[in-house]
Amino acid sequence: MITCKNCGNNFEGNFCNHCGQSSKTSRINLDFLWEDIQHGIFHYDKGIVFSGKSMFLKPGSIIKEYIDGKRVGHFRPISLSLVLAGIYALIYHLLTINLLTSDDKASIELYNKVFEHYYWFVFITIPLISLATALAFRKKSEYNFYEIFILESFKASQRLIVHILFLPVLYFFNSTKSVQNITNLLMIIDFGLILWTNLQFFNKLSWTNVLIRSLIGYVVYFLMVLLLAVVLLLLLGFDMDA
Structure with missing residues (x-):
């Protein structure tokens, strides 16, 4: 005893x-x-490494297991996405990367505001993409919105890891026309990761069905983010004609 x-x-x-x-x-x-x-300080308890690695092995299967109750060893998904968003924003500021090719004052101000509080931007957009995914897979999934929210939190972390790894590349091509090509490539990679994870997560559906619904969800999410950007511009009082 x-x-x-x-x-x-x-x-x-x-x-x-x-x-x-x-x-x-x-x-x-x-x-x-x-x-x-x-x-205590880094909120790091070995789970961040385990969860991060899992996101690039069998992401959809791992997330299904997490939702079904197999959670030991995993970093909490929402916390993980916010920690990674903070790391991304910090490195981005330290490297003084500029992804904007436009001289539009309103766009630059909004862009700077977003990256000043990037973790909040990620936190706000996770519900949006969760809603888009829930709508796209409506009546084809046994998971509720909150479980889809966990799915999208993990997927956000997955994409953030890739974006963090690409920061040195963006820094190398900083303020050049190639930056736009790299950001376009990242958008393609983002969708590729979303599709790959969805194919494993929604494995009861055919791959064509998952592909179509993933595309619909991605487009709906993109439109909602654009709408959010416009609302922020109006609320913050930016001159849309500047």
């Missing part, structure tokens, strides 16, 4: 059955401090 150092309960096993504290509470040392820094 082990006596819990937190509540004094006697128990067997790795965790106290009264308060949940681990039975392995060693003295505070360098390993303890490093683990605390990882979990």
Whole structure:
């Protein structure tokens, strides 16, 4: 029997059955401090590596398993997408990358506003793409909207990882005409990842059905993001004719 150092309960096993504290509470040392820094400051608990790697092995299958209850080892999907969005925005600012080829003042101001709070932009757009996917696969999926939201949170993380990896390439071609070609390539990669994941996730449907519905969902999402951009321009008082 082990006596819990937190509540004094006697128990067997790795965790106290009264308060949940681990039975392995060693003295505070360098390993303890490093683990605390990882979990507390960076909100990193090894799951981010596991979840990130899973997104490029069998993403649709992994997400299905997560929704069905197999969640040990995974970083929470919404937190993961926000952490990655923060990393992307930080690196983007440090490299001072400019993806705009337009001199339009309103576009530049909105663009800068988005990247000042990029994690919020990602958080706002996940419900939009979740709604688009839910509409596109309506009556063809047994999953509810909240489960589709988890699906899209994982998919957002998947795309963010790719975009982070492409940042050095964008930096190399910064402020050149090639930047637009790279951003177009990223849009194609984004849809490719969406389709690949959807084919595994909605595996009860034919690949042509998934392809068509994924295209519809992607177009609807793109239109909703454009509408959101216009609304933000109006709410923030930007001059649309500038």
